[in-house]
């Protein structure tokens with residue numbers, strides 16, 4: 646950690662007691678924060694689970710689902726199942742995972758997780774400030790550069806051999822970003838575990854220290870380096886955008902469930918146009934509307950729809 650990072654971030658990190666997690670992010674590229682440390686009540690997690698499962702039933706056209714049993718009915722997926730990961734056949738077996746997006750629209754409980762101060766302090770730590778060299782007011786914290794890339798996604802995964810292939814789908818979340826990469830995380834995830842995470846239960850996996858390679862994995866031969874992210878329900882898992890990660894197949898009954906909140910540096914293009922998609926949504930119904938406003942980027946200068954700068958006018962002209 647450089648001195649500059651110390652100056653930028655010490656206050657939030659120290660006040661929230663997150664030094665150990667910052668150390669792990671620097672060295673391993675991933676950290677697991679227990680629920681107690683995030684200040685989130687288990688009722689918030691349970692309410693979010695209830696809303697996601699209800700939405701699953703609605704979106705599938707009526708398939709019941711539970712944490713213990715998974716989907717309780719036959720499901721079909723449209724189209725040919727092409728894999729996005731190398732080393733896998735194009736025609737895969739029936740998937741045993743689906744994703745539900747735009748979680749912040751779904752319920753207040755999920756909006757509260759998005760603005761959680763611990764998640765945001767750690768994301769702020771790895772994303773860093775704007776990169777503007779203009780002098781800052783020394784008495785004020787510099788403006789935060791972390792923004793949402795999308796409204797959050799739940800990975801709903803149930804028992805099955807279907808997985809991400811022999812290389813466990815290892816990839817980086819800032820894959821599309823221009824090289825060279827550096828210390829700054831350009832896009833990265835804060836994931837809330839809604840079920841216990843174990844290797845057999847299809848946990849996230851990652852390669853400790855891989856963010857220091859500053860490049861994506863090759864796509865073969867790296868899986869033996871991956872370790873499972875094993876954590877109890879309600880944990881917060883934060884990792885750097887350059888950290889190699891994937892997941893194990895879920896070999897146990899029931900669901901593996903999460904809420905994965907995808908953040909970005911403000912100069913990196915977002916996946917979702919949140920300023921538009923959230924305009925008429927109840928975004929300010931949450932524990933910290935100021936942080937939500939900042940994360941959505943409502944007041945950001947870019948991208949603009951009309952240039953804001955005044956054009957000079959010929960003195961005496963009648964043209965408006």
Ligand SMILES: [Fe+2]
Pocket residue numbers: 816817818890
């Ligand atoms: Fe990822």
